[in-house]
Amino acid sequence: MSKISCIELYHVRIPLDKPFYPSWIPGYPATDNRFDLIKITTDDGIEGYSAGPAIASERLGLGNLIAPYLLGHDATNIDLMLQRLREVGYLGVRANWIEPAFWDIRGKLEDKPVYELLGGRREPVELYASTGEIKDEDSRIFEARKRYEEGFKTIKIRVHEFDVKKDISHVKAVVDAVGDKMTIGVDANQGWRVTIINDAPLWDLERAKYFADACADMNIAWLEEPLAMDDYDMLAELTKYSKIPITGGEIHTNGKSELKMMIEKKCYDVFQPDAIMTGGIQHSLEVADHCRKHHLKFTPHTWTNGIGFAVNLNVLLASGFTGTKPLEYPINPPSWTIEKRDGILKKSFYHDKGVLHPTYAPGLGFEIDPDKLAKYGKKFFSMNKRRLMFYTIKDKGFLTALKLNSNKKKYGVGTLKKLKAFEPDS
Known part of the structure; x- marks a missing residue:
C-alpha cells in the first residue's frame, strides 16, 4: 500500500x-x-x-x-x-x-x-503531423511540404469555411501538392462546436455526406468529427454511408457508458478518446476492448500538452492497436512547437522522421x-x-x-x- x-x-x-x-x-x-x-x-x-x-x-x-x-x-x-x-x-x-x-x-x-504494466510492449510508433490552425491554401501547402521534409508520412489538416466548396478547394490544394507522397486526414471540428468569439459553420448530415464523398474522390484517409458528438443517429448514418473512415470521440465526458453505446451503434469507424478528456487510462482501455469486440478501430487523441501526449502514448501501446493508424502528434510551428508543447519536461517527445521510439522509463515516461x-x-x-x-x-x-x-x-x-x-x- x-x-x-x-x-x-x-x-x-x-x-x-x-x-x-x-x-x-x-x-x-x-x-x-x-x-x-x-x-x-x-x-x-x-x-x-x-x-x-x-x-x-x-x-x-x-x-x-x-x-x-x-x-x-x-x-x-x-x-x-x-x-x-x-x-x-x-x-x-x-x-x-x-x-x-x-x-x-x-x-x-x-x-x-x-x-508494460498494462500488458503492452515497447515498439516504434508511427506518428501523423496534426496541424491546429486554419490557413490559406499557400500556407497549407508550405506546411505540408515542411512536415514531409521532416519525415512525416501522414498529415491532418483542418477545414472551417462556411462554404463547403471552399473547404473542398483547400483540401484539394494539399492533395495536389503532396498527395502522391503523404497520407492526408481532415478534421472538421464539428464534434464540439465553439462560438465564444467568432461564429463557426454548423454542419448537417447532408453537408457531411457531400464533403465525405469529395474526400473519398481525393483519397483522403479519414474524416474526423464531421457532426456534433452527441448526434448519435446521424453519426451512425454517416459512418454507414461514407466510403472513407469517420473518426471521433475525443472529448466525451458522460462516462464510458456513452462511448460504449456509440461503439454498439457504430457512430464511428475509428474511436479516439483522449484519456485526459474522457475519463483516464483505465477507461480508455476499456473503450479499446469494446472497439475490438465490435470489430472497430481505436487510437487516442493527444492534442493537449506534452504530459497529455505521454499519457495517450501509453494508452496506445497498452491497447493492442498500434499500427492501426499513426498516433496524433500535435505540431503547428511557429507557434505550437515541440518545445512549447512539452515545455516543463526534462526531455521533449521528439520524433525521428515521423516515428517515436518510446522510453523504458518507469511510470508515464517523462520527468x-x-x-x-x-x-x-x-x-x-x-x-x-x-x-x-x-x-x-x-x-x-x-x-x-x-x-x-x-x-x-x-x-x-x-x-x-x-x-x-x-x-x-x-
Missing part, C-alpha cells in the same frame, strides 16, 4: 513565440500553452503527475475539494481512486484527468513503464524539470494530512474534525473493496 501524503496543484503558462489560433475555438488567440498540473506524493516518496488543459484559473478551488477525498488512500488502488474522482464529479467538477497520476505512481513503484516548472508554473494549492486536519478544524470545528478523522480511519480506506464483497456474481 502506497498512501497519498501530499497533493499539489500548479497553474502552468508556457509563452508561445507567436499567437496560436486553434481551429476548434475560431478567433481565439492562444498566447501560451496553458494547463493545470497535479503532483501527488505518497508516504514512500513516489511522485505521480498528470495535467489538464486550462483556459484561465477555473480550477482554483479544486484542491480543497479533492484533498479530503484522496489524502490517506492507497494511490495504487485505481478502482478506489476512480470512485473518489467519480464522487467529486457528482458536484459538477470533472476530475478524471487526475487518474493517470496514479498509474504514474504504480509504474514507478514497480519500475515499469505504464504501458518534470523543476527549474522550468518554477519558471512557468505557479503553485496554487498544497495540502498534506496535517494541513488537512487544520483545514477541517477551521472549517468544521475541533470536535467534528476529530469525528471525521475517526470515521475516515474506520470506514474510508478500502471501503470500495468491502462493498464489492457484497456485490452479486455477474
